[in-house]
Amino acid sequence: METAPHRPLSQSRWAEYRDAQVVGRIRMRYVDAQGRIKYVLRSVQEGNRKIRVLILRLRSGDEVALATPWADEVTAVWWDGVSSSTTPPLQNLVDQIVHRLPPGGHNFLPERAMRVNIDDTHFDDVLGCFYKGNPLTGETVETDADGNFIELTTFWNGIEEGPQLAGYSDGSRKYESILSNGHLVGVARKWYRNDQLQEDGSLATEQQVGA
Numbered sequence: 001m002e003t004a005p006h007r008p009l010s011q012s013r014w015a016e017y018r019d020a021q022v023v024g025r026i027r028m029r030y031v032d033a034q035g036r037i038k039y040v041l042r043s044v045q046e047g048n049r050k051i052r053v054l055i056l057r058l059r060s061g062d063e064v065a066l067a068t069p070w071a072d073e074v075t076a077v078w079w080d081g082v083s084s085s086t087t088p089p090l091q092n093l094v095d096q097i098v099h100r101l102p103p104g105g106h107n108f109l110p111e112r113a114m115r116v117n118i119d120d121t122h123f124d125d126v127l128g129c130f131y132k133g134n135p136l137t138g139e140t141v142e143t144d145a146d147g148n149f150i151e152l153t154t155f156w157n158g159i160e161e162g163p164q165l166a167g168y169s170d171g172s173r174k175y176e177s178i179l180s181n182g183h184l185v186g187v188a189r190k191w192y193r194n195d196q197l198q199e200d201g202s203l204a205t206e207q208q209v210g211a
Contacts, residue, residue: 005058005059005093006037006056006057006058006059006064007056007057008039008054008055008056009055009056009057009063010055011042011044011053011054011055012044013055014044014046014055014065017055017065017067020065020078020079022077023077023078023079024077024094026066026094028178030052030066030068033066034054037054037056037093039054039056040054041054041066041067042054046069051067051068051069052067052068053065053066053067053068056093058093062079064077064078064079064093065077065078077094114131114136114137114138114139115138115139115140115141116131116136116138116139116140116141117140117141117142117143118141118142118151118153119142121136121140124158127158128155128157128158128159128160128182129155129158129159129160130158135155135157135158135159136157137156137157137158138154138155139153139155140152140153140155146169148167148170148171149167149171150166150167150169151164151165151166151167152164152165152166154179159181159182160179160181160182161179161180161181161182162178162179163177163178164177164178164179168193170193172191172193172194172195173191173195174190174191175188175190175191176188176189177189
């Protein structure tokens with residue numbers, strides 16, 4: 001009988017992964033990711049907040065943790081093996097999660113991709129976002145004068161590709177969307193400051209955009 005490609009381990013082991021190597025981020029909502037690998041990311045306490053975690057043992061014997069340390073929309077990958085993120089067992093797992101996303105989308109953001117302040121970038125009308133003279137692969141972050149998060153945008157080779165997240169100054173979420181090759185796709189959502197989805201006061205706001 002063929003061995004399963006991965007099996008879940010107890011999320012109580014999350015403490016072992018806090019200092020493990022982060023190899024990248026899978027840019028989709030965790031509910032979509034867990035639907036594709038058929039396992040649930042469970043809530044664990046991380047300081048004064050909760051995050052969602054799934055720890056898997058791959059067929060190779062290596063272990064990997066999927067987690068949502070920054071937002072529910074971005075899933076990080078912690079690797080407990082000795083190899084890089086190009087190792088076939090881990091790449092197969094990533095492929096299983098992301099293979100049905102928009103054609104041409106770059107939905108696994110390697111950890112070598114950077115996060116920079118938007119004030120340190122410049123934009124070309126044709127070529128997109130540049131950082132230190134090169135097209136940016138990574139994320140730009142905008143903050144207010146007090147350092148509070150305002151907006152995060154993801155780029156691949158200078159072009160908007162992946163999540164866009166915006167927040168209110170109190171830390172609550174304001175807006176989220178997904179872009180592919182600079183174009184809005186999927187579901188865009190906006191929230192009031194009380195974390196209720198907004199559309200004429202309705203809690204059922206989900207505007208379908210794009211194909």
